[in-house]
Amino acid sequence: MRAKNVPAWTLRRTIPSDTSVGSALAHELVDAMLERKWPATDLFRVQLAYEEAIVNAIRHGNRHCSDKTVEVEMSCKEQEVCIRITDQGNGFDPAAIPDPRQQELLEVPGGRGVLLICEIMSEISFNDTGNQITMIKRREDFPPEQCGG
Known part of the structure; x- marks a missing residue:
């Protein structure tokens, strides 16, 4: 229904560069999705993608610097969720991230967040600087082909 x-x-x-503050916002998003009767699988997946992106912004982007902040913008409609996270870091080149599925990287901890986001969300994009990610999830949509594999 x-x-x-x-x-x-x-x-x-x-928000400050504090993962606990960033994680708290996920509850508001899930509540909005519940109100719009999103399927449980999408609730879990979107929350997981959000958590990965907010941790990346705080840990890798802002490097936990207390004088830096993260801008979080989210919207939830009946058929689409949009999340935009912008940190104050120097950014990165998403194309330069090594594929964590390569044999030599299989047992290396970390490095799987962007791949996971690609597998979960319907669409993702980064700004030119690489310090902003925009993620879109369409109701019951399968992951995009753009993320390789």
Whole structure:
């Protein structure tokens, strides 16, 4: 059963480089998805992708610097969730991330977040600087082909 006539939910927050604060926002997103009757599998997947992206922004982007912040923008509609996370780091080149499925990287800890996000979300993009990710999930959509594999 799908939600009927539930208006779009939006959130825009600037948060400190603190993963616990970033994780708390995931609960608000899940609540918005529940109100719009998203399937449980999508709830789990979107929350996981969000958690990976917010941790990457805080840990790798801002390097846990207390004087840096992360901008989080999220919206949830009946058929689509959009998440944009922007850190104040120097950015990175997404194409330069090694594939963690390569034999020599299989037992190396870390390095799987972007791949996981690619596998979960319907669409992802980065700004030119590489310090902003935009993730879109369409209801019951399968992952895109753009992430390789």
